[in-house]
Amino acid sequence: MGAEVSKYSDGSLDLAFVGRENDMKMVRELLQKYKTIGIYGMHEIGKSRFLVELFRNMNKSGAICLMKDFELDDITSSYVHYKWFHDLFSYTDLQTKWTDFKIKFPGENIVCDICKRCGNKLSCESKKSCLEQAANAAIESVKSCKKQIMIFLDNVDKIIDSDLKDCLLHFIHELNEKCPKIKLVFCSNNEVKCLHKSYGRLVLGALAERSILKLIYLTTECPDDVSTSEYDDNVSNDKNAQNNETAENLFKQENQYFTPENKVYMDKIATLCEGHPLAAIISGSLLTEDEGILTPEELMEILTEARLEVLGQDHCPPDHRLDACETPLQKVKSVYRVIFNEKRIASEGILGDSSAL
Template identity: 35%
Template sequence: MGESDSVQNAQEWTFVGREEDIKHIKKVMLEKKSILIFGLTKIGKTKFIKQIYTLLKDNKNCIWKDFELDDIDDGDDVYEWFIEFLTEIDAVEEKSRFEKKFSSKFNVCGTCDKCKNPGPDLCLQKDKMIKTAINTIIATLKKVGKEIVLFFDNIDKVMNSSLKDNFLHFLQQSVKQTKLRTVIASCIKPKLTAKVFESYELKPLNDEAIRKILYETCECRELCPENNEEALKKVTYLSECLVFKPKNEPYLDAIVKLCEGLPLAAIMSGMLLTEDDGLLTPGDLVEILICMRLAGLSPDNCPPEDRLNIYKRPMDEVKGVASFFNSLNKGLDGTTLSIDTAVSVAINAQESIDTEAMAKLKVLKKCLDRSILSIEKLSGHHQLIWHGILRESQADLLILNTLPSDESVSQTKEMVLKFMKENVIKAGLDFDDDILQDPKSLEQAIKSLSIHSPVQAQDVKRQLSISDEHYLASKEFMGDLKSTVVKDVKDKEVDIDLETNPDMDSKCSKKLESRYSVSEDNELEFEMIYCTTSENSLKDTHGANIPGTEQIADNPPPYTTLPLETSGASGFNKENDMNKNLFEPIYSPPPSYHSSTEDIPNN
């Protein structure tokens, strides 16, 4: 107890985004004796009450107790709680009497089944002794002349143990003491009937606060707290920044949204971006958070309590309603749902539940009391919110339970794709299914965010590589590799021997038109056509109008021509043996165009 190391180290990261919450709690503390701060696991409850502790400790006698590292079932640890508390309030005589009265340190039995196998029920002898000790503490508090503010953190551990009833007894008695106030942080909501007891839900942080935490983790880690606060007043994107460069802004916006208001997610994201000389780029991290957010933010080389997959614990605690969550996961798109929808799913999923009232009591209330679901009032009606991280945790548990069968593998793929889609929406991106199902396409789409342009599947595939780009361009231009690339020679008259060409109309001007075409074998061929001009069109050697020549178009359709023998390897420069004209090779199909060649001299 007292000002523990955990409180002293609370300022490692700047406290942001809770200014309005702090104002509310300071106001409530003037009216209420006990305040419960509850909310989602790792939403920042500990940090929040540490901030309250810091604000009050100079003017009030503040005592801090964190149950996180204590062995709840060890009688020695429980005994030490009372000794520490009496020491903190300077009750020297009471402490001495307490030590004489409870010399056994609560290990009074140790032989019964409840002592050997700790569970929800406490050994009767131990229970009696602890209740007596609590009453002794309460009696001592009545004699204390100064006001005390007692902070309890991580009481979930106590509420899930055999000491739950003893702890609730202490809270019930403490609100009757005029000189004692309590501030409690928990995911589980204790229910006290006293009028002076207040509950307050801590919601996820907004995007601005998450961005500041990410900025501090990436750019301000070496600054002192005073300089941090100044730097965080306005997050800026500068070219000299380590991560917050202007080109990275769209990626960082997506990362902020995918943190979903969790400070731990923002801190872990910042660490991943700055480790190993920036091995993971912001674009890489966006892909990771879309595809495997839980695993990506839960590396096995960090403490278990700092891994995001810690959210599986609360889901484990409601295994009795697992079928409800499994059914909800399959049918839910997004993280919000109506109460009517939740009730309907609960009735269909639980055979023991037949009515709406029972569904609300046995399922919804149980989940709300453990902060797995939260309730929000919008536009005159209520809706339930199931945080995205908790949804993914429940899906992971379901996958682990059903993995061996072939059907479950298919269900797993569907669920993974579903969460990828939802994460894409959360990130504010617009990727279709084709992109999500192709890892390379997804990677390319994410890289394209820096140019701030919408990305479609066909656009991504066109950018995968230079060769792919040429291939797709040629496929678009030539259709099924049978379209013709045309190069017309126009307005170039040549002299043609009428005797050898009796079918030609001597009154018409004569022209020689040359064109490129692509054969069925993808060979580049050069062909020539003798033609005559009429008023509005070209005619071939048979007198037929050549389609598309009434008005010269960008893409004339294919037509029949007279082949001209060529020499040279296919795909390289082709030489016109008759006219000695060289035509440059085409390595990739150019855009459609109309151009003319030099006059071809008579032989």
């Protein structure tokens, strides 16, 4: 159930990983107790980055890890489902089982004759039945696997919100109950209520304001280290000490943005990000793009104005509040473009007068 498996060799995304030390410790403890763990949290809170960091750390520890991101999958494609089973078998020591599976489900389409005539519609009950049969066959095959395997599934909401929800939940349940050597960690915006109580759960909350400030700092003052992680087990003690020292002394006169004079503005920007790591990264990017044409004070004013307007009663009725708050940074970008254009016009006007002289 999925398209190509994402195999992150180094686990890096273009976002720094900070402020999740306690969460990482907690999920490691859960892995000692449960075979299946759900990681939940609101949209854009950092679940995918957290999952990739966990994948990277477990991969370095010697575990056999399989990473799958459903975000870009065409879940209506039967080939996509077949490819997922192929990748699952490829990580086991059961090549003969894979051969038997291919004989039972030949070709690269897990479909029935009806599906070929109805255009592979996702809502087709026959197709879902075929897919469930294939899942059961795969589970029966991999349950005898001797290797310890960890499966990481990201953005499962795409399937949970589709007609394939029952197929996915059935697969997770059977994997948990029948495959002793396989552990599963998945990410979802909303908690899956129908999962068994024997599953572990971790809810990622908003980042602490200090961590948000550190993200903005890394984006503006250390852009080459923006994909760094504070929690790499292989990093030396000296490097960890450097990271901790930087976190305590962010504002220095030699910095371009994090100067003592800008502290009040940077602190306010961090507050307005409200614990969202992506908001911190974008805020830092807005300060550095176009050769720093936007000052910290101006960005603070933009964020304040955009937040007040988004949260206003005229723009955000109670029944639309969540929808209005989903992309508040769109307002930031539009206001930013206005300021940028005004500064550019003013700059061109000055240059024009100088050339005339």
